[in-house]
Amino acid sequence: xxxxxxxxxxxxxxxxxxxxxxxxxxxxxxxxxxxxxxxxxxxxxxxxxxxxxxxxxxxxxxxxxxxxxxxxxxxxxxxxxxxxxxxxxxxxxxxxxxxxxxxxxxxxxxxxxxxxxxxxxxxxxxxxxxxxxxxxxxxxxxxxxxxxxxxxxxxxxxxxxxxxxxxxxxxxxxxxxxxxxxxxxxxxxxxxxxxxxxxxxxxxxxxxxxxxxxxxxxxxxxxxxxxxxxxxxxxxxxxxxxxxxxxxxxxxxxxxxxxxxxxxxxxxxxxxxxxxxxxxxxxxxxxxxxxxxxxxxxxxxxxxxxxxxxxxxxxxxxxxxxxxxxxxxxxxxxxxxxxxxxxxxxxxxxxxxxxxxxxxxxxxxxxxxxxxxxxxxxxxxxxxxxxxxxxxxx
Amino acid sequence: xxxxxxxxxxxxxxxxxxxxxxxxxxxxxxxxxxxxxxxxxxxxxxxxxxxxxxxxxxxxxxxxxxxxxxxxxxxxxxxxxxxxxxxxxxxxxxxxxxxxxxxxxxxxxxxx
Numbered sequence: 001x002x003x004x005x006x007x008x009x010x011x012x013x014x015x016x017x018x019x020x021x022x023x024x025x026x027x028x029x030x031x032x033x034x035x036x037x038x039x040x041x042x043x044x045x046x047x048x049x050x051x052x053x054x055x056x057x058x059x060x061x062x063x064x065x066x067x068x069x070x071x072x073x074x075x076x077x078x079x080x081x082x083x084x085x086x087x088x089x090x091x092x093x094x095x096x097x098x099x100x101x102x103x104x105x106x107x108x109x110x111x112x113x114x115x116x117x118x119x120x121x122x123x124x125x126x127x128x129x130x131x132x133x134x135x136x137x138x139x140x141x142x143x144x145x146x147x148x149x150x151x152x153x154x155x156x157x158x159x160x161x162x163x164x165x166x167x168x169x170x171x172x173x174x175x176x177x178x179x180x181x182x183x184x185x186x187x188x189x190x191x192x193x194x195x196x197x198x199x200x201x202x203x204x205x206x207x208x209x210x211x212x213x214x215x216x217x218x219x220x221x222x223x224x225x226x227x228x229x230x231x232x233x234x235x236x237x238x239x240x241x242x243x244x245x246x247x248x249x250x251x252x253x254x255x256x257x258x259x260x261x262x263x264x265x266x267x268x269x270x271x272x273x274x275x276x277x278x279x280x281x282x283x284x285x286x287x288x289x290x291x292x293x294x295x296x297x298x299x300x301x302x303x304x305x306x307x308x309x310x311x312x313x314x315x316x317x318x319x320x321x322x323x324x325x326x327x328x329x330x331x332x333x334x335x336x337x338x339x340x341x342x343x344x345x346x347x348x349x350x351x352x353x354x355x356x357x358x359x360x361x362x363x364x365x366x367x368x369x370x371x372x373x374x375x376x377x378x379x380x381x382x383x384x385x386x387x388x389x390x391x392x393x394x
Numbered sequence: 395x396x397x398x399x400x401x402x403x404x405x406x407x408x409x410x411x412x413x414x415x416x417x418x419x420x421x422x423x424x425x426x427x428x429x430x431x432x433x434x435x436x437x438x439x440x441x442x443x444x445x446x447x448x449x450x451x452x453x454x455x456x457x458x459x460x461x462x463x464x465x466x467x468x469x470x471x472x473x474x475x476x477x478x479x480x481x482x483x484x485x486x487x488x489x490x491x492x493x494x495x496x497x498x499x500x501x502x503x504x505x506x
Contacts, residue, residue, distance in 0.1 A: 284424050284458040291411050326453055355456075377460040379409035 012039035016060040048081035058131040062091040087131030095317040116315030156236040167225040274319035275299040306330030399465035406463030448478035
């Protein structure tokens with residue numbers, strides 16, 4: 001039976017924080033198929049309180065940029081709204097996968113996943129599964145979670161207090177017993193010779209038998225309870241150490257400003273390669289064009305027809321599209337017409353890969369946004385020049 | 395005057411992807427496989443009198459034939475594309491036979 005995905009559990013173990021609902025619908029449903037206790041939460045002013053209340057084991061940050069996800073996570077840690085053990089995952093667009101990877105390598109997040117475009121649904125499920133396993137069953141702390149540690153700490157403290165009270169009361173009782181015995185002996189009446197003997201006898205009994213017994217009782221109470229107290233205090237101190245380590249571990253998650261800056265410095269130091277989508281149904285020619293572009297420091301992605309290209313455009317940031325005219329499913333002209341709609345209203349320059357007998361079609365294509373064309377077969381120099389011009393002026 | 399097409403013009407692929415002999419050999423072999431498969435499809439389209447399929451099939455293979463410098467094969471494919479547009483059965487038949495021969499010559503050159 002198929003389980004209906006739910007994304008609003010009342011006691012979520014997994015929470016996805018998002019900015020735009022339309023961005024997360026695919027990823028949200030995939031997780032809902034796998035995890036019952038799951039909730040998607042829009043980022044509002046109350047988000048920190050919700051996290052603090054639910055203490056989710058896995059938190060997914062699906063902001064529109066990795067930078068915003070880092071800022072949100074840092075803020076939640078700084079405000080002590082995430083103090084429990086958890087597994088943090090940043091969801092990113094394909095173009096930011098490098099930055100997301102570096103942020104994980106440097107320990108800001110535990111893992112990342114490219115959700116725009118969404119290709120590897122089982123990998124997302126695997127990441128969430130591992131996150132739950134790690135954050136819920138961390139053997140560093142003998143399987144105890146934060147709440148259990150807190151309870152043990154409190155119970156040990158009250159046990160030590162009770163033991164101390166008990167020791168005081170027992171020793172007070174012994175003292176009062178001794179005092180009472182002395183008082184009773186002294187209060188025996190002085191009388192004739194017989195009575196005097198009795199008093200001397202009672203005193204002697206008290207001195208020789210009862211007092212040593214009370215003294216021994218006092219020593220045993222002291223020794224026994226001191227031993228128990230010492231053991232309890234020692235355990236309490238161990239628990240305190242563990243708690244401090246847990247807190248230190250959580251504290252160490254807070255990324256320093258320098259670390260966050262370094263992520264973006266590295267990102268800025270080397271400008272990202274321009275990414276070009278090559279859309280061509282002939283695999284051999286497509287791979288040749290890809291070789292030419294990659295040898296010239298461009299990143300490339302490939303599509304075998306117009307429909308596939310349109311699907312790939314969403315969530316990507318192509319600097320240019322090289323496109324064949326005749327392709328199955330959707331030809332170059334009709335694909336170009338629909339590009340803007342699939343790219344959130346933004347233009348992407350398109351350069352045609354075409355034969356020279358298609359001049360009329362090239363004119364028609366130009367009317368729907370074509371920025372240049374490469375005749376088949378052009379040489380490397382001609383192709384790269386056409387690409388460079390289209391990117392610069394496109 | 396236009397030169398007569400060569401069976402294989404090595405300059406075309408060199409100018410496109412560079413001088414790496416392994417890469418060049420790989421693309422040549424890939425083309426031979428692709429061309430054999432396409433030729434079978436073209437024959438099927440011809441037998442079924444599917445001119446649109448013939449035209450599309452010829453155009454498809456022409457792209458990679460041009461790119462590897464198989465000029466004679468390219469020339470036959472170009473003519474076949476036109477013959478299919480004209481729906482000239484007899485001419486299509488002749489061109490498919492010529493295409494098969496041109497492809498055979500190309501394979502011999504590649505393997506020599």
